[in-house]
Amino acid sequence: MQILLITIVIFMNHNQYVKCGSVVDLMYNKMSGIKDFFLDTYTAIRTRINTVFHLGTGSHDSTSNNTKKQSVTNIRLSSVLKRSNPLRVHSQPGVQTASPGEDIAHRPAHILTTPQLAATHGRIIETHVTYTLDGYILTLHRLRTNKVFDETDYESKKRIILLHHGLLGSSADWILLGPKKALPYILSDQGHDVWMANARGNYYSRAHIGLNLNSDEYWNFSWQEIGERDLPAILDYIRKTSNSTEPIDYIGHSMGATALLVLLSVEHNYNRYIRIAFLLAPLTFMAHTRGPMEMMAKIEETALIKLLGTREFLPNRRTEVPAKYAELISKLCNDLDIYCRNPLFFLAGSPMQEGTRTVESADQLQEYAPAGGSSKTIIHYLMLIASKKFHHYKRPDWQFKLKYISTPMLILSSNDDLISNATDNQMLYLSILNPLGHIIIKDQNFSHTEFAWGFNADLLIYYKIRDLIELGPDVITIQ
Structure with a gap:
């Protein structure tokens, strides 16, 4: 319907007299122009989305x-x-x-x-x-x-x-x-x-x-x-x-x-x-x-939700452990403090291999996980x-x-x-x-x-x- 209205407006504003035999050609030319307009609009919108989203971030983008x-x-x-x-x-x-x-x-x-x-x-x-x-x-x-x-x-x-x-x-x-x-x-x-x-x-x-x-x-x-x-x-x-x-x-x-x-x-x-x-x-x-996790599975669901919340699971990596978790952690984690305070390692177990537990490796893992x-x-x-x-x-x-x-x-x-x-x-x-x-x-x-x-x-x-x-x-x- 929109294309039809646009076409009517184009003809109403066209100053020349159009013979029946040339209507098809004129329609074709005008519709081609409309097609180009929509393609240009699509490109502009896509470019705008790319700009808003800042696509292609990362160190390789400038190469x-x-x-x-x-x-x-x-x-x-x-x-x-x-x-x-x-x-x-x-x-x-x-x-x-x-x-x-x-x-x-x-x-x-x-x-x-x-x-x-x-x-x-x-x-x-x-x-x-x-x-x-x-x-x-x-x-x-x-x-x-x-x-x-x-x-x-x-x-x-x-x-x-x-x-x-x-x-x-x-x-x-x-x-x-x-x-x-x-x-x-x-x-x-x-x-x-x-x-x-x-x-x-x-x-x-x-x-x-x-x-x-x-x-x-x-x-x-x-x-x-x-x-x-x-x-x-x-x-x-x-x-x-x-x-x-x-x-x-x-x-x-x-x-x-x-x-x-x-x-x-x-x-x-x-x-x-x-x-x-x-x-x-x-x-x-x-x-x-x-x-x-075995111990936490024994906690009733309502209490679990109250403990863990309804949104992101412990969003901060390297902060002081909230008071509500401190007692639980002290009972369940016997590892190094740096691992006990990390939510992922607390749940899944900390690295055990000698090379993975170096100070340098531990610090890097703490930054990326969770x-x-x-x-x-x-x-x-x-x-x-x-x-x-x-x-x-x-x-x-x-x-x-x-x-x-x-x-x-x-x-x-x-x-x-x-x-x-x-x-x-x-x-x-x-x-x-x-x-x-x-x-x-x-x-x-x-x-x-x-x-x-x-x-x-x-x-x-x-x-x-x-x-x-x-x-x-x-x-x-x-x-």
Whole structure:
């Protein structure tokens, strides 16, 4: 109707007499002009969105124009503009958002972002943005590779690999070990196309199209929504951006493994999109979880909510412990004070390997962890401990149907892990349709967090994953 009205106005203001035979030509010319107008308007709006969101942040942005072009956003304009206030990106008051969803107030100013940290390692990471159906804006990081491979040789073609961080983590977790040991670099050096996810609520994915960061509504999610909403958006975006129909290889640590199992059990078609999944210390069945989380699971739900709150789980990393937590911590944590006061290490267990516990390493880990998450995420895990089942939030009778998961999966556990127990993971192994094996790391002082940061993680895990990716699920035989 609008185009018709514009066309009528154009003809009313046209001073020349128009013969019937030339009407079609004139209409064509005018409509071409209208098309150009709308294209120009679209470009202007897109540029405005890029400006508001400050796309392409990170140390690589100043290197070249080509690199800037590779920092891509997947804001689907036609859908976003249908929502109210599409340019409304919430952050802390008075703080400018450096990239979509990145909350500078949450991240200490002296801490490098994932792209900046990669730059110190001599690597370049692109920043990509997508959004979920329920309006959460997510940041993805993609590691560029200079590896040249033979396009005509199928066996040499690179894989698309998605890494998803664990509980209260971020994409930075995967590269903290540095240029020689970090898993993304090991995979990228093989020529693979490596992506790193950031779940809603961490400091790279802290924006929403319509909800305020400081509202209960924003933080009303657990790992269930990360699996049901975040992962489909991420996988769809990667497939579209990579322009590939090849299935993706997935590596999930802790909550990253939980999220994948949720997705594949409720959206069965996504099993076709994953070639192989590596589950590092997955959190599903948690009947044998030990430590603080086991004790907290015995607390009544109302008291838990009063203790943990309804929004972000302990947003400050290196501050004095609130009085309401001090007594609990003193009873449950016998580790070094620097670890007992960190929410992530208090829950999941601190690093145990000698090299990971150096003063320098401890200080770095303290700065990057935790990276943000909801209290509801923690409470949902505590429900699994209490029920001894893998189920929906507050619904122990609604268990996730793992028997529908057909994706080939390899499970990796450690007998030194407090919260992802090898016995529980064997239950997972028996519950999925296509398990490739269950590797248990024994007597290596390898805690839950060290699947991402362990000093010997490259030797114990990462090179195995690299080699198994090259072999493919059809060749892997692990008992």
